[in-house]
Amino acid sequence: MRDIFTDTTTELLTEDPRTALVLADISAAAFAPAAARHPERVLNVGIREQLMVGVAGGLALTGLRPIVHSYAPFLVERAYEQLKLDLDHQDAAAVLVGVGGSYDRAAAGRTHLSPADVSLIDTLHGWTVHVPGHPAEVPALLRDAVAGDGSAYLRLSVLQNDRPHGGDGSLAVVRDAGPAAPLLVAVGPVLDAALDAVADLPVTVAYTHRPRPFDTAGLRALAGTEVILVEPYLAGTSSRVVSAALVDRPHRLLALGVGRKDLRRYGSPEDHNRWHGLDSAGLRRSVDAFLAGALLSAGR
Amino acid sequence: MPFNLHAIQMTTANAALPPVPGPVAGPLERLRAGREFGANVYSTIDVLWVLYHRVLRITPETVDDPERDRFLLSKGHAVAGYYAVLAAKGFLPAGWLDDQGGPASRLGDHPDRTLVPGVEIGSGSLGHGLGLGVGTALGLRAQGLLTPRVYVLLGDAELDEGSNHEAIAYAGATGLGSLTAVVVDNHSATHGWPGGAAARFTVNGWTAATVDGHDHDALHTALTGQPQDRPHVVVAVVKTEE
Numbered sequence: 001m002r003d004i005f006t007d008t009t010t011e012l013l014t015e016d017p018r019t020a021l022v023l024a025d026i027s028a029a030a031f032a033p034a035a036a037r038h039p040e041r042v043l044n045v046g047i048r049e050q051l052m053v054g055v056a057g058g059l060a061l062t063g064l065r066p067i068v069h070s071y072a073p074f075l076v077e078r079a080y081e082q083l084k085l086d087l088d089h090q091d092a093a094a095v096l097v098g099v100g101g102s103y104d105r106a107a108a109g110r111t112h113l114s115p116a117d118v119s120l121i122d123t124l125h126g127w128t129v130h131v132p133g134h135p136a137e138v139p140a141l142l143r144d145a146v147a148g149d150g151s152a153y154l155r156l157s158v159l160q161n162d163r164p165h166g167g168d169g170s171l172a173v174v175r176d177a178g179p180a181a182p183l184l185v186a187v188g189p190v191l192d193a194a195l196d197a198v199a200d201l202p203v204t205v206a207y208t209h210r211p212r213p214f215d216t217a218g219l220r221a222l223a224g225t226e227v228i229l230v231e232p233y234l235a236g237t238s239s240r241v242v243s244a245a246l247v248d249r250p251h252r253l254l255a256l257g258v259g260r261k262d263l264r265r266y267g268s269p270e271d272h273n274r275w276h277g278l279d280s281a282g283l284r285r286s287v288d289a290f291l292a293g294a295l296l297s298a299g300r
Numbered sequence: 301m302p303f304n305l306h307a308i309q310m311t312t313a314n315a316a317l318p319p320v321p322g323p324v325a326g327p328l329e330r331l332r333a334g335r336e337f338g339a340n341v342y343s344t345i346d347v348l349w350v351l352y353h354r355v356l357r358i359t360p361e362t363v364d365d366p367e368r369d370r371f372l373l374s375k376g377h378a379v380a381g382y383y384a385v386l387a388a389k390g391f392l393p394a395g396w397l398d399d400q401g402g403p404a405s406r407l408g409d410h411p412d413r414t415l416v417p418g419v420e421i422g423s424g425s426l427g428h429g430l431g432l433g434v435g436t437a438l439g440l441r442a443q444g445l446l447t448p449r450v451y452v453l454l455g456d457a458e459l460d461e462g463s464n465h466e467a468i469a470y471a472g473a474t475g476l477g478s479l480t481a482v483v484v485d486n487h488s489a490t491h492g493w494p495g496g497a498a499a500r501f502t503v504n505g506w507t508a509a510t511v512d513g514h515d516h517d518a519l520h521t522a523l524t525g526q527p528q529d530r531p532h533v534v535v536a537v538v539k540t541e542e
Contacts, residue, residue, distance in 0.1 A: 020439070020442060040438070040441055040442040041442050043438060045466070045470050045471075046470060046473075048469075048470060049465035050427075050431060050462070050463040050466055051431045051434065051463065051466035051470055052433065053431075054428060054430075054431020054432050054435055054463065054467065055431060055434055055435035055438060056435060057431070057435055058431070058432045058433060058434060058435020058436035058437070058438065058439055059435045059436075059438060059439040059442075060435075060439075061420070061432070061435070061436055061439065062366075062435075062439030062440060062443065062445075063366070063439070063443070064439045064441075064443070081425065081428075081429070082431070082463075085422070085425055085428055086428055086431065086432055088414060089412075089422045090421055090422060090432070091413070091414050191362055229479075255481050268534050281395050
């Protein structure tokens with residue numbers, strides 16, 4: 001995903017003189033050709049993330065469309081007040097592109113993990129969040145985000161599904177188990193594991209790569225009584241959105257995702273998927289327990 | 301150094317405050333509405349007046365002109381003098397000065413760029429203006445707008461915020477010649493700036509002038525005529541209790 005992001009951004013810088021890119025050393029080498037062609041619109045401020053976002057705010061105030069890029073923890077967590085004040089409070093907008101997902105660089109440890117990034121963005125108003133599940137989904141999402149005038153966060157990861165799923169971010173049914181079946185919503189790269197987990201269960205599976213704004217109309221059209229959210233970042237990040245969308249309906253919600261605890265373990269992204277119950281077997285255990293509860297409560 | 305470094309004549313602690321520039325006095329009194337203003341309100345009025353009266357290329361008619369100079373008030377609590385100067389210069393109606401901070405007022409205790417004509421940034425939390433100013437200067441340059449200058453007003457205590465030092469180092473290293481920082485130095489930084497506030501900038505390649513923050517001609521000289529190949533800082537020294 002990172003390579004495709006680099007290529008697409010390099011194209012956008014050439015196509016649209018309104019586009020600018022702000023870096024804090026991360027990926028600077030990959031953008032060296034773009035920087036050579038557009039030295040006044042490819043700006044590497046050094047290892048200075050507060051300035052990176054502040055500069056983006058200033059660029060936006062002059063009418064440019066900044067893309068801001070770093071590892072997710074440095075882009076979103078370290079510079080959070082700059083996002084809140086230098087962008088939102090100024091009525092300025094930018095497209096943030098984070099790499100690293102929740103634990104792409106698991107061996108690097110906690111400092112490079114960012115499971116809370118989408119939750120933090122979600123404290124702000126009016127942001128679009130894209131979580132592509134495949135590299136081929138990235139160019140269209142990035143182009144749409146840059147062509148718009150609001151703020152957006154693209155969350156890139158090394159974790160991905162086997163094939164891309166297009167669409168505009170509306171919930172797309174990947175597997176239909178019929179009316180009133182439990183609905184599982186998979187966000188981005190967790191789709192394949194979720195499909196595998198419920199392969200022999202009567203569960204409808206829907207996909208989205210755009211958790212914000214969440215497709216609440218699609219959710220209401222597809223949801224029965226049981227809703228299962230599977231998100232590749234902090235568990236429960238979208239619970240409030242689902243609860244609000246279904247406020248007038250009795251429903252049960254299972255929200256799966258990354259836990260809050262610092263596991264203090266290294267390993268691979270796949271190891272962390274397993275430890276957080278986001279691999280196929282872990283998801284199956286959670287779904288079985290949730291649906292068993294449904295059967296019990298129904299007196300069956 | 302290409303600038304005259306004006307000797308600072310520090311006045312005694314109980315000396316009377318300098319008079320407010322004539323056109324600002326009325327708006328400031330209307331804004332004050334009988335309230336007590338701290339001395340720090342008066343510490344920035346002279347530099348604001350010199351900027352708006354003699355330096356900045358901006359008028360109420362050009363607040364949206366891409367070619368205008370930008371003034372970014374980073375120390376957002378210096379707002380009383382700012383509103384008074386903006387009113388004196390016609391950027392906002394004098395009636396807005398009444399009930400400042402009230403439920404229907406556009407004028408908060410910190411300024412909001414979306415509510416007040418001529419205000420370039422919303423500020424209050426310290427340490428945001430200089431980064432925004434660097435980005436503004438870069439954005440203007442990238443669009444071929446080479447005439448406008450970007451002025452950012454900070455306080456010496458605000459320099460405690462590390463974000464300023466990210467901006468100071470980067471602007472200096474890249475020779476961002478359209479940027480001027482103005483540091484109103486009332487010696488309020490808790491741990492001080494040994495060697496002076498200007499040294500934090502000059503070590504990073506900025507030019508600097510340190511002047512009496514109430515001397516209009518000295519401020520004007522320091523705020524104009526700087527070289528165009530590097531950023532410039534003006535340290536406007538005022539009394540400690542201001």
